[in-house]
Amino acid sequence: MKINQSEISDFNQKVVKDHKENFDFLANKLTNKGKDVNSIVDKLAAFQIAIPSWALGAGGTRFGRFSFYGEPTNLEQKIEDIGILHSLTQTAGAVSLHIPWDIPSDYAAIKEKATALNIKFDAVNSNTFQDQQGAAESYKYGSLSNTSKAVREQAIQHNLDVIKIGDKLGSKALTVWLADGSCFPGQNNFQTAFQNTQDSLIDIYKGLPDDWKLLVEYKPYEPNFYSTVIQDWGASLMLANGCGDKAYTLVDLGHHLPNSNIEQIVSILQLKGKLGGFHFNDSKYGDDDVTVGSIKPYALFLIFNELVYGMENNPQNPDLAWMIDASHNVKDPLEDLIQSLEAIQEAYAKALLIDQKALRTAQLENDVVKCQEILQGAYRTDVRPLLEKARVNAGGVISPIDAYRSLGVREQLIKERGKHTVATGL
Ligand code: PSV
Ligand code: MN
Numbered sequence: 001m002k003i004n005q006s007e008i009s010d011f012n013q014k015v016v017k018d019h020k021e022n023f024d025f026l027a028n029k030l031t032n033k034g035k036d037v038n039s040i041v042d043k044l045a046a047f048q049i050a051i052p053s054w055a056l057g058a059g060g061t062r063f064g065r066f067s068f069y070g071e072p073t074n075l076e077q078k079i080e081d082i083g084i085l086h087s088l089t090q091t092a093g094a095v096s097l098h099i100p101w102d103i104p105s106d107y108a109a110i111k112e113k114a115t116a117l118n119i120k121f122d123a124v125n126s127n128t129f130q131d132q133q134g135a136a137e138s139y140k141y142g143s144l145s146n147t148s149k150a151v152r153e154q155a156i157q158h159n160l161d162v163i164k165i166g167d168k169l170g171s172k173a174l175t176v177w178l179a180d181g182s183c184f185p186g187q188n189n190f191q192t193a194f195q196n197t198q199d200s201l202i203d204i205y206k207g208l209p210d211d212w213k214l215l216v217e218y219k220p221y222e223p224n225f226y227s228t229v230i231q232d233w234g235a236s237l238m239l240a241n242g243c244g245d246k247a248y249t250l251v252d253l254g255h256h257l258p259n260s261n262i263e264q265i266v267s268i269l270q271l272k273g274k275l276g277g278f279h280f281n282d283s284k285y286g287d288d289d290v291t292v293g294s295i296k297p298y299a300l301f302l303i304f305n306e307l308v309y310g311m312e313n314n315p316q317n318p319d320l321a322w323m324i325d326a327s328h329n330v331k332d333p334l335e336d337l338i339q340s341l342e343a344i345q346e347a348y349a350k351a352l353l354i355d356q357k358a359l360r361t362a363q364l365e366n367d368v369v370k371c372q373e374i375l376q377g378a379y380r381t382d383v384r385p386l387l388e389k390a391r392v393n394a395g396g397v398i399s400p401i402d403a404y405r406s407l408g409v410r411e412q413l414i415k416e417r418g419k420h421t422v423a424t425g426l
Contacts, residue, residue, distance in 0.1 A: 057423025248276025293343025
């Protein structure tokens, strides 16, 4: 299924009057405060977020999975789904492949499909947290950190293969997330596990094309519950530094212990030029992977405040690979992704409204109350008309969820694909 431009214009026609009134009202207010509204709208339109290839089907928990009708069954259909998201929102212009879940069978055809839908191939993700059918070695006791050289070599080779796959598609980064760790005290020698991981990552790094990045993701626990080899940003940064200039830390919002100050982590990594990628989701307890902004939108805004500061003041930090890393059991995955995309853009827009100069002055004067007023003043602004404008300018719809429903997208997908289809992934 493909949404065409006339369906988008017909939909927009119905709601454009409301949008215009709301936008003009907000644009006037912001202009009076000295904001350059057009430049904010342009920045929003330029901000593209990759959709992971595994998030288009219904997510699951370790207790079960309830499938959703009309799920995509192959990579072509997954790209089509991202095409739908992108034509509605104009913010999902990239896909992040998880290998081996989504190895293209026909590279030329998949590239052609993606190009036609204006979708780029962002970071590719390796998977050494599951055993693959027919594999000689098992990752039960770890992959890049394993005490067995044969297991480490298999895991290294897998990552090198993933780079090759990504290279054929135009990707420029490899994301490595390891489940490696231990479930019981005494099970692992921490130093050996860490050193093995470093050595393995260096071997992978050696196979990285010159214009690629290696993104090292961290996570404190799960699936291992006593220790994880790359447990936090410090471990990730040490490993990245041990590899070289093209290796960076990747922050996933759900990969922190409760109450961690993620905005501070993000800020310091940018200062050091070492923040390479970002996975969006939200959580209440752990790595819950629920819709972005559904639980802690203010925390997301504070993180974006630091990201915006870094993007404007830290030329030593490269452009980031942005990806949504969320999926669960109860929503239509496409509606869920639309909500996540909207929440990301909203937090970004609010962060762009922060008067950085006034904030800096208030900080220098230790005017704590003023600092809070500046942040919360931006946060309390309803920026949705700016998002609508950015979408319309780029050829998208004013309100994506409403359009998705009124165009009957899911019904159409069920008609095309059938009810009982299952997507690859977790
Ligand atoms: C691990 O929890 C993670 O965040 C990694 O990014 C994986 O690639 C992804 O989720 C999918 O399992
Ligand atoms: Mn992640």
